[in-house]
Amino acid sequence: MxxxxxxxxxxxxxxxxxxxxxAMATSAAEIRAYxxxxxxxxxxxxxIVWLLALLLNTLISLPEYLVDxxxxxxxxxxxxxxxxxxxxxxxxxxxxxxxxxKLPKSYNRLFTGFRSLKFFFKLxxxxxxxxxxxxxxxxxxxxxxxxxxxxxAMTEFILxxxxxxxxxxxxxxxxxxxxxxxxxxxxxxxxxxxWFFLCFVTLGIATLWVIxxxxxxxxxxxxxxxxxxxQKLTTSPIQEAETVPAxxxxxxxxxxxxx
Numbered sequence: 001m002x003x004x005x006x007x008x009x010x011x012x013x014x015x016x017x018x019x020x021x022x023a024m025a026t027s028a029a030e031i032r033a034y035x036x037x038x039x040x041x042x043x044x045x046x047x048i049v050w051l052l053a054l055l056l057n058t059l060i061s062l063p064e065y066l067v068d069x070x071x072x073x074x075x076x077x078x079x080x081x082x083x084x085x086x087x088x089x090x091x092x093x094x095x096x097x098x099x100x101x102k103l104p105k106s107y108n109r110l111f112t113g114f115r116s117l118k119f120f121f122k123l124x125x126x127x128x129x130x131x132x133x134x135x136x137x138x139x140x141x142x143x144x145x146x147x148x149x150x151x152x153a154m155t156e157f158i159l160x161x162x163x164x165x166x167x168x169x170x171x172x173x174x175x176x177x178x179x180x181x182x183x184x185x186x187x188x189x190x191x192x193x194x195w196f197f198l199c200f201v202t203l204g205i206a207t208l209w210v211i212x213x214x215x216x217x218x219x220x221x222x223x224x225x226x227x228x229x230x231q232k233l234t235t236s237p238i239q240e241a242e243t244v245p246a247x248x249x250x251x252x253x254x255x256x257x258x259x
Contacts, residue, residue: 027184028191031224035216038099045105046212049095052110053088060084086127087113087120092215093156099212100219112160119163126167130155133171150182151175157222177229188221 039046061081067074091110098109113123130152138145154174159165165173178185192214199206 027224028188031188031217031220032191032213034220035100035213038102038220039212039216042099042105043209043212046096046099046216047208049092049107049110050208050211050215052107053092057081057085057088083120083124087123090123090156090159093219094160096212096215097157097160097219097222099216100223115163122167123159126155126159126170129167130171147182150185151178153185153218154178154222154225157219157226161226177225181225181228184225185218185221188217192217 064074064077064081067077088110090113094109094112095106098104098106114120133152134145134148137148152171152174154177155170158170158173158177162170162173192210195206195210195213199210
C-alpha cells in the first residue's frame with residue numbers, strides 16, 4: 001500500500017510540474033492579450049502618463065547638468081532627482097495597475113508617491129534598500145543578482161496595495177510572492193524583445209506604445225501572481241490539517257482489521 005501511495009504522489013507531482021511548465025509557456029501570450037484588452041480606449045492615457053513622467057524626470061534633473069563637474073550642488077541635486085524619479089516611476093506603476101484592474105483613468109495616480117512626506121521617504125528607503133541588496137548580490141555573482149532582481153520585482157506593486165507596509169516588509173513579501181514565478185516573469189520580458197527592437201529601429205518613437213503595453217502586462221502579471229499567492233496562503237493550512245492526522249488513523253484501523 002505504501003509503495004502504491006508513494007508512486008501516486010510522485011505521479012501527481014510530475015503532473016503538477018508539467019502543468020506548471022505548460023502554464024509558463026503560454027501565460028506570456030495570455031498576459032499580453034489581457035494587457036491589450038485593458039488598454040483598449042486607454043492607449044492615449046497610457047502614452048500621456050509615460051510622457052508626463054519622462055518630461056518631469058527630465059526637468060527635475062536639468063540643474064544637475066547645468067553646474068560644473070565636481071560641484072557639490074550637482075551631487076546633492078543628483079540624489080534629489082534620483083529620489084524624484086523613483087517616486088515618478090512608482091506613480092507610473094500605479095497608473096498601469098489601475099489599467100490592469102480596468103479602473104477609471106486618473107492622472108492624480110501619477111503622483112501617488114508624493115501622497116505624504118512620510119510615504120515619500122518610505123518609498124525612497126525601499127528603493128534604496130533594493131538597490132543596495134542587488135549591488136551586494138551582483139558583487140557575489142551575476143546569476144544570484146539576476147534572481148534577486150526578479151524576486152524584488154513586485155515590491156512597488158505591493159506597496160501600492162499595502163501602503164502601511166514597511167520597506168523590508170514589502171521587499172520580503174515580494175520575495176515570497178515571486179517564489180516559483182521568477183522564470184515566468186523572465187519569459188514575459190523575453191516575449192517583448194521584438195517590441196523593444198522596434199523601439200530601437202524607430203529611434204524611440206515606438207516606445208509611446210510599447211512602454212504602456214509592457215507596463216500593463218507587468219501589472220497584470222502582478223495581479224495573477226498575487227491571486228495565486230493569496231490562494232496558497234489560505235489553502236495550505238487547511239491541507240495540512242486534513243492530511244497530517246489522516247495517516248495514523250488509517251494505520252490503526254487497518255491494524256485492527258488484520259488482527
